[in-house]
Amino acid sequence: MALNRIKQGWSNRRARRRFVEGVLFASPWLIGFLAFTLYPTAASFYYSFTKYSMPLPPVWRGLENYIRLFTQDRYIPQILGNTFYLTLLGIPVQLVFALFCAILLNLNIRGQAIWRTIFVLPSLMPVVATTLLWIWILNPQFGIVNNILQSFGIRGPLWFASPQWSKPSIILMQMWGVGSTTIIYLAGLQGVPQELYESAELDGAGLWQKFLHVTLPMISPVTLFNLVTGVIWSLQYFTQAFIASEGLTSTAPGAPQGSLLFYGIYLYYQAFVYLRMGYAAALAWILFIITMIVTVIIMRGLRRWTYYEISGRG
Amino acid sequence: MTDKTNVRKRPRIRKKVVKAFYYTIVLLVSAFYLFPWVWLLLTSVKTPQQIVEVPPTWIPKPVMWSNYVSAVTAIRFFLYLRNTMIISVVNVIGTLISCSLVAYSLSHIDWPLREPLFAVILSTMMVPFQVTMIPLYIIFTKLGWVNTMYPLTVPAFFGSAFFIFLLRQFFLTIPRELTDAARLDGCSSFGIYWRIVMPLAKPALATLIAFTFIWTYNDFQGPLIYLIDSKLWTLALGLRGFANQYGDVTTFMGAMMAAATLYTLPMIILFFVAQRTLIQGIVTTGFR
Numbered sequence: 001m002a003l004n005r006i007k008q009g010w011s012n013r014r015a016r017r018r019f020v021e022g023v024l025f026a027s028p029w030l031i032g033f034l035a036f037t038l039y040p041t042a043a044s045f046y047y048s049f050t051k052y053s054m055p056l057p058p059v060w061r062g063l064e065n066y067i068r069l070f071t072q073d074r075y076i077p078q079i080l081g082n083t084f085y086l087t088l089l090g091i092p093v094q095l096v097f098a099l100f101c102a103i104l105l106n107l108n109i110r111g112q113a114i115w116r117t118i119f120v121l122p123s124l125m126p127v128v129a130t131t132l133l134w135i136w137i138l139n140p141q142f143g144i145v146n147n148i149l150q151s152f153g154i155r156g157p158l159w160f161a162s163p164q165w166s167k168p169s170i171i172l173m174q175m176w177g178v179g180s181t182t183i184i185y186l187a188g189l190q191g192v193p194q195e196l197y198e199s200a201e202l203d204g205a206g207l208w209q210k211f212l213h214v215t216l217p218m219i220s221p222v223t224l225f226n227l228v229t230g231v232i233w234s235l236q237y238f239t240q241a242f243i244a245s246e247g248l249t250s251t252a253p254g255a256p257q258g259s260l261l262f263y264g265i266y267l268y269y270q271a272f273v274y275l276r277m278g279y280a281a282a283l284a285w286i287l288f289i290i291t292m293i294v295t296v297i298i299m300r301g302l303r304r305w306t307y308y309e310i311s312g313r314g
Numbered sequence: 315m316t317d318k319t320n321v322r323k324r325p326r327i328r329k330k331v332v333k334a335f336y337y338t339i340v341l342l343v344s345a346f347y348l349f350p351w352v353w354l355l356l357t358s359v360k361t362p363q364q365i366v367e368v369p370p371t372w373i374p375k376p377v378m379w380s381n382y383v384s385a386v387t388a389i390r391f392f393l394y395l396r397n398t399m400i401i402s403v404v405n406v407i408g409t410l411i412s413c414s415l416v417a418y419s420l421s422h423i424d425w426p427l428r429e430p431l432f433a434v435i436l437s438t439m440m441v442p443f444q445v446t447m448i449p450l451y452i453i454f455t456k457l458g459w460v461n462t463m464y465p466l467t468v469p470a471f472f473g474s475a476f477f478i479f480l481l482r483q484f485f486l487t488i489p490r491e492l493t494d495a496a497r498l499d500g501c502s503s504f505g506i507y508w509r510i511v512m513p514l515a516k517p518a519l520a521t522l523i524a525f526t527f528i529w530t531y532n533d534f535q536g537p538l539i540y541l542i543d544s545k546l547w548t549l550a551l552g553l554r555g556f557a558n559q560y561g562d563v564t565t566f567m568g569a570m571m572a573a574a575t576l577y578t579l580p581m582i583i584l585f586f587v588a589q590r591t592l593i594q595g596i597v598t599t600g601f602r
Contacts (some may be wrong), residue, residue, distance in 0.1 A: 021503045022425030028412035029435065032472025036436050036450065045448035054455075104340050117589065118344045121351075124592065125581050126532040129574040131482045132557055136571065142564055144353055147370050177351065180596045224514050229600055236442055239534045243554060246529070267444055272539055277448050284444040288416040291442055 012166040044281040052278035065282035075258070075266060082167065082254075083263045086237055087294070090171045091230040095223065098178045101216075102185035116183075123179035134173045137159055160244050163259040170240060170260070181226050188222035189215065224302045226297055235291050238264035262289055358382070358572040364566035384569035385576060388560070394552035395547065401466050401537075401548060402530040408470030409477055409520065409526045416473050417481035418507045422493050432482070439475045451539060465540045466533075470526075475520050480599060484518035485511055521595035524588050531581065549577045 023030070038232070048065055050058035069076060101119050105112060121128060137143050138159035146156030157165040196214045205213065216223075245253070245260040253269045254261025271280035357365065358381055360374045419425075420432050454465045493506050501509070512519070534550040541547055547555065556573055560566035564594060585592060 018423055019425045020429075022419050022423040022428060025415045025419030025423060025503070025507070026431060028471060029416040029473035029475075029478060032412070032469065033438065034436070035362070035453075036472060037441065037446060040446035040449035041441060043452070047448060054452075101343060104336075104343060107336050107340070109336050109340065114320050115344060117585075118594070120593065120596075121585060122347060122581070124532075124585055125430065125578050126550060126553075128532075128534050128553050129577045130350075132553065132570065132574055136357065136567060137350055137353055139564075140485075142366050142368065142370070142567075144370055145437055147368060151369060166508055176347065179347075182598060183593055183596045205542050219533055225600060232442075233490050236444065242534075243557070246554070246558060264444065268535070268539075271448055271451070277452065281448050284448065288442055288445050292440070 006206070035205075044284060047278050047281035048138070048285050050278040052276070052281075054275040054277055059276060061278070065279050066286075068279070069282055071247060075261065078258050079261055079263050079266050082237060082259065082261055083237070085235040086170070086262065087169055087231055090167075090174060091227065091234055093171055094174055094178050094230060095226055097175045098181035098226070099185050099219075099223075101178070101182040102189055105182065105186050106189045116186075119182055120179035122179045125179075127179075127239045128243055130177065131173065131240045134176070135244060138169055138172075142287075158289070161256055165258055166244070166259045170244065173240060183297060184226060185219065186302040187224055188219040192218040219300065224298070227298055227302065230296060231294055232291055235287060235294070236264050236269065237262050241265060323490045342544075349398060354571055354575055354578075357567060358385075358575050360568050362568065366564050367587050378568055381568040381572040382576070384566075385572035388411050388566070388569055389550075389552045389573065390547075391552065391573065391576065394547050395543075397463070397546060398531060398548040401463055404463075404467040405470040405530040406523050406526045408467065408472075409474060410522060411599050412471050412473040412482050413477040413522065414512060414515070414519070415507070416478045417485050418511055420478070420482045421485035422488075422490075422506065423503065435475045435478055439479075447539070454540070459543045460540055461546065463541070463546065466530075466536050476599070477526070480522065481515065481518055484515050499568075503555045517591070517594075519592045520588070521599065524584070524591050525599065526596055527584070528581065553577055 008209040014036050047058055049060060051061045051064070052058035079100060105116050105119065105155045138145055140146055140156065140158045140161055143156075143159070145159075159165050159169045192215060196218065197210055200210050200214050241260040242256070242265055245265075252258070253273075254265055263283070267280055267283045270276045270283060356372065356374060357378060359377045360371075361376070364371050364374060369561050414462075416435075420428055420435075448467070451460070454460050457464075459465050459468075488511055493510055494508050496510055497503075532550065533548075534554070537548045537551050540555075541551060544552075544555065553570075553573055558568055560570060
């Protein structure tokens, strides 16, 4: 169809001119697409079948990288475990807390603008700075949190220094930075028509029932959006954990004991520390595939959930 | 959800109790959000002795303003600030020019491949950046660009799918009658883009500018991969360097928190200056 339209276009001088102009205006992206997306995507697919130790040229090895990834690499189970911990526990915790904060911001109370500012601010701040701040706050010995716990007679955990507590520490830090998700939820809440609440009240619904049967279904598209972007983000998660594990004296990646070895971090080490570009490319493609599978599962699952809620209510 | 509950004429006192309860919870959550900032500022002016005191002192005495001097001398703070600003500003300029041109082509020029092209642009957003990261690093190595600012700035001039999408949606709301009238008056396409579409798109352009700046200013992984020589480091790398060098030494914590404060300060200022744009931008872009 497009081809026909091009043919028609060429017969007409003005249309030809428009075509040239369209291409010219789009040319930054056309060049960028070829140089920074299409070629690199194809190249990384090719590299994933090679052994590529950076200064040396790539050598074709067939499926070797993928076989190693699925059967021999002893780090993979741990990395997937850590990453899915974030995806399956961290993201739901973030979303629930963000929704809770959004509901608070949507209450009919004074000073909403101030509360909103307080809630959102951390999410836009430099992540290296805020991570170092949290490492200090959660310092096992001198950190303020453990000292406050101490004053109640509780012996605080080792937080980032402990393999059991390092991921909960990350989740705590992420709850602090959840402000932008809160704002997206707030917009969703403000979009729920008041009449729905009023008619629910006439039916005798209490606060909790209104939340369950009006608010949650009405904002389910927002939840779907936040969930998908959150999950994609968690699969590519990097900076906070990189800084947190580097801050420890141990130089092993993902310290303590690999408990902060997430997919993005392992990929970074393979590519830029060990310079195994072929293997890193294979890791990247598996990440791509995992991302797509998880996104499709969420879209399918939540669409059904949203549908039932709406039809059930009617 | 709201205080519409008084429809059922509940007693006044009960309403007041509910209100007080709401305020208590909001204050508690606010304390959670504010406390780290308070602790950041307090630590940044503490003496080394006070930092390791157990139980900790709350109010620093004396106030160690000199931590801020140590912060900018222990690492080359102003050099890193300059590098960060260069990379951020160039990114903003590049993204602004390239994305607005492409979005104009996709919204106000009728040409046959425009819709398929838009579909391709959207589909590139699905590819995780780790997939292209490795070949790009290899390309930049071959160009001799590793350990320069080029890999972190040049790509901005070739558009980003996300902002092209954002601008295109906004440009489409500009009435075609307006641009058609200008065309009839003999205005060139570039003239329409520059004199009509761009001035009318200021809110969307402000969103692009603010978020591109924030992303670049805060970015860590990009500089980590490409900037090896410490003369080229950004503040994100500089602060990480600080932590690696002195992070275990708690006596340096005051200076490190001072450096973190100085690094954060421009973002806080930007946040208060552009708060409306940012909050609106989060809602329209879904940026997290």
